[in-house]
Amino acid sequence: VSRFSTGAMSYGSISQEAHETLAIAMNRLGGRSNTGEGGEDPERAAPTSDGLDRRSKIRQIASGRFGVSIEYLSAADDIQIKMAQGAKPGEGGQLPGEKVYPWIAKTRNSTPGVGLISPPPHHDIYSIEDLAQLIYDLKSANPRARVHVKLVSEVGVGTVAAGVVKAHADVVLISGGDGGTGAAPLNSLKHAGGPWEIGLAETVQTLVLNGLRDRVVVQVDGQLKTGRDVIVAALLGAEEYGFATAPLVVSGCIMMRVCHLDTCPVGIATQNPELRTKFTGKPEFVETFFQYIAQEVREYLAQLGLRSLDEAIGRADLLKSINTPEALRLGLDRLTYFQEDTARRFRKESTQDILADSLNQRIVADIEPRLSKTVTIRLRYPITNTDRAVGATLGDLVTRRFSAAPLAPDSIALTFDGSAGQSFGAFAPFGVTMKLHGDANDYVGKGLSGARLVIAPDMHVGVVAENTVVTGNVALYGAIRGELFVLGRAGERFAVRNSGATAVVEGVGDHGCEYMTGGVVVILGSIGRNFAAGMSGGLAFIWDPSGQTSARVNQEMVDLDPLDDEQFALVKDLLERHARYTGSSKAASILAMQERWQRSFVCVYPKDLKRVVLQERAHRHQGSRYSVATTNRGY
Incomplete structure (x- = not known):
C-alpha cells in the first residue's frame, strides 16, 4: 500500500x-x-x-x-x-x-x-x-x-x-x-x-x-x-x-x-x-x-x-x-516488448548528490551552529554564476528551526560579491537579507518567502542604472512575500505570478507583471511590450513623465489610474528605501522633486481587484461586512 x-x-x-x-x-x-x-x-x-x-x-x-x-x-x-x-x-x-x-x-x-x-x-x-x-x-x-x-x-x-x-x-x-x-x-x-x-x-x-x-x-x-x-x-x-x-x-x-x-x-x-x-x-x-x-x-x-x-x-x-x-x-x-537480458527493471541505486560542495552547503555549515533567536549573523561570500539557488537551503534550515515564530528582520545578513547564478534568493524566508554587489542570472527571488534581496552593482562613471541589465528573466516568479530592490534593469517577465512581494526596479523587459495576483512593483524606467497581461491582483507603479506607458500596457484586465494619496505615500516610502539600500540616483532625484512627481507616476490597477475593493468599501460604508462566503456568486 x-x-x-x-x-x-x-x-x-x-x-x-x-x-x-x-x-x-x-x-x-x-x-x-x-x-x-x-x-x-x-x-x-x-x-x-x-x-x-x-x-x-x-x-x-x-x-x-x-x-x-x-x-x-x-x-x-x-x-x-x-x-x-x-x-x-x-x-x-x-x-x-x-x-x-x-x-x-x-x-x-x-x-x-x-x-x-x-x-x-x-x-x-x-x-x-x-x-x-x-x-x-x-x-x-x-x-x-x-x-x-x-x-x-x-x-x-x-x-x-x-x-x-x-x-x-x-x-x-x-x-x-x-x-x-x-x-x-x-x-x-x-x-x-x-x-x-x-x-x-x-x-x-x-x-x-x-x-x-x-x-x-x-x-x-x-x-x-x-x-x-x-x-x-x-x-x-x-x-x-x-x-x-x-x-x-x-x-x-x-x-x-x-x-x-x-x-x-x-x-x-x-x-x-x-x-x-x-x-x-x-x-x-x-x-x-x-x-x-x-x-x-x-x-x-x-x-x-x-x-x-x-x-x-x-x-x-x-x-x-x-x-x-x-x-x-x-x-x-x-507494448509488451521485453528485453531478456535486462537485470535492472526498477530503481536500485540512489541518484547523484547534486547539492554536494555547493555554496548553499557552505552557508548552512557556517550558520547552523550559530543560529538562534538572539544572535545576529553577518557573513560575506564571493559568488560566481555556477552558484545556483543560493539561499534556498538556508531557507529550509530557518523554516524548520523557527516555523512557529519567524526570525526578526535582518537576523541573518549575507553579502555577496560577483555574478550570481540562476535562482539567487529562491524561497528565502523572513529574517534573511541578501545583498549582491554585482549582477544575477535568471529567476532571482523565485518563490520568495519573506526575505529582502538587494542587487546593486558598482556603477562606474558613465553607466546609467536604468540602461544597465543587472538581473535576468523571470524574477520573483511566484513570490509569496518579501522585498527586492534592484539598481538597474531586469529582463523579461519580471514579477510573473507575483503573489505578494514588493519590488523596486529601474526598468523591465517584455511581459512584466504577467499573471500577477498580489504585491507591489515600482518601476523607475521603461517597460517592454505586453505589460500586465493576465494581471488580476496587486499594484504596479510606473514612472512615466512622457506619457508613453499606455501603449505598452496590455489593458484587457487593468486600468491606468493616477496615484491617490494613499498610493503616493506607499510609493514615496519605497523610493526612500530603494535609495537607502541601493544608492539609486534615480530614486533620489525623483524624491528631490517633492510632491510634483506624483503626477508623473501611473498606477496599473487590475479591474477585478478594483471591483472587489470598491464593493468592500461600499459594504463597510453601509455598516455591513462584505464576505465572499456570504454572497451567491455575485461578481
Whole structure:
C-alpha cells in the first residue's frame, strides 16, 4: 500500500473536508496524498490533538505556483513538478472568482472573489536545462524530499522522460488522458491525451534501452481503479501507482461533472459552506478501498507465480495481447516488448548528490551552529554564476528551526560579491537579507518567502542604472512575500505570478507583471511590450513623465489610474528605501522633486481587484461586512 498515492486534487478544486479525508487515510496506510495545485493550509502541517496526521506528503509545483513557499516545500516528503495534466495536456487551469473564497485566497495568496489563472507553461521552463534547474532549486529548498516530474502520456514521452532522468529527478510520473476531474474541458476529455498504458510502455522501454531505468522511480496514474490495473501497470514497468477518481467515488462522489460550477451536491468539488456540510466521506472508506486493492494485487501475483510486486515490475513478457486481426493492426505487441537480458527493471541505486560542495552547503555549515533567536549573523561570500539557488537551503534550515515564530528582520545578513547564478534568493524566508554587489542570472527571488534581496552593482562613471541589465528573466516568479530592490534593469517577465512581494526596479523587459495576483512593483524606467497581461491582483507603479506607458500596457484586465494619496505615500516610502539600500540616483532625484512627481507616476490597477475593493468599501460604508462566503456568486 505504501506504493499507492492519491492523484493531484487541488485545494480549491475540492473541499477541505474531502482533501483532509484523503490525506488522513493515506497517512494511516503508509501511502501518500497529493496537494495538487494551490498550496495547502499550513495548519495541516502538524498533527491534531488526537493524533490525526492531515498533511499531504506530496506537494505539487505547477505553473501558477500558488502557495509555493518555503514552508510548503519544507513540509514535503515528495515534491512534484506538474509539466502537464493528463486530462488536458498543454492547457493551464482556471479557478473562477466565485470559487475563490477567503480561505482559498489566503492559501493561494490572492484576493477573494478574483479569478485565478494558471498559465499553460512554466515560465521558468523552456528547455530540459531549465527543468534541471527547477529540480535543483527544489532539492536545494528541501534536500530530504524526492522530486517528481509529471508528464502526459503522448507520443515521444519516452524521450522526454530520458531527459528528466538525466536532469536528476527521483520520480517520473506518466499521467494518462482518462484522468482528471469534471473541471477539464470536454474537448480535452474527449480528444487530448493518450492511454497511460502506451505512455508507460514507451517510457520504460526508452529508459531500459538507454541504461537509465535503474536511476529513477516510474509512477503512473490516469483512472486506475482495480488491482488488475495495478498489476498491468507493474508488468509494464511502473513501481508506484496513483488513484484519484476512485478514492473520490469511495468518499461519495457521484460524477455529476459540475466541479467547475461550485454546485457539487455531495460537498466534494465545492467551496460553498452550505454544500460542504453534505460531505459524508470518512478516512475509513478510503482505507478499506486501498486494502481491497492490495488484496486483489496479492491474488493476481499468486496466479502469476510471483512472490512480490518487485518481481512483477517490468515483466512485460507476462502480458499477452489479443491475437485478432484488429489487435494486430493496432500493434499491441509493441507494448509488451521485453528485453531478456535486462537485470535492472526498477530503481536500485540512489541518484547523484547534486547539492554536494555547493555554496548553499557552505552557508548552512557556517550558520547552523550559530543560529538562534538572539544572535545576529553577518557573513560575506564571493559568488560566481555556477552558484545556483543560493539561499534556498538556508531557507529550509530557518523554516524548520523557527516555523512557529519567524526570525526578526535582518537576523541573518549575507553579502555577496560577483555574478550570481540562476535562482539567487529562491524561497528565502523572513529574517534573511541578501545583498549582491554585482549582477544575477535568471529567476532571482523565485518563490520568495519573506526575505529582502538587494542587487546593486558598482556603477562606474558613465553607466546609467536604468540602461544597465543587472538581473535576468523571470524574477520573483511566484513570490509569496518579501522585498527586492534592484539598481538597474531586469529582463523579461519580471514579477510573473507575483503573489505578494514588493519590488523596486529601474526598468523591465517584455511581459512584466504577467499573471500577477498580489504585491507591489515600482518601476523607475521603461517597460517592454505586453505589460500586465493576465494581471488580476496587486499594484504596479510606473514612472512615466512622457506619457508613453499606455501603449505598452496590455489593458484587457487593468486600468491606468493616477496615484491617490494613499498610493503616493506607499510609493514615496519605497523610493526612500530603494535609495537607502541601493544608492539609486534615480530614486533620489525623483524624491528631490517633492510632491510634483506624483503626477508623473501611473498606477496599473487590475479591474477585478478594483471591483472587489470598491464593493468592500461600499459594504463597510453601509455598516455591513462584505464576505465572499456570504454572497451567491455575485461578481
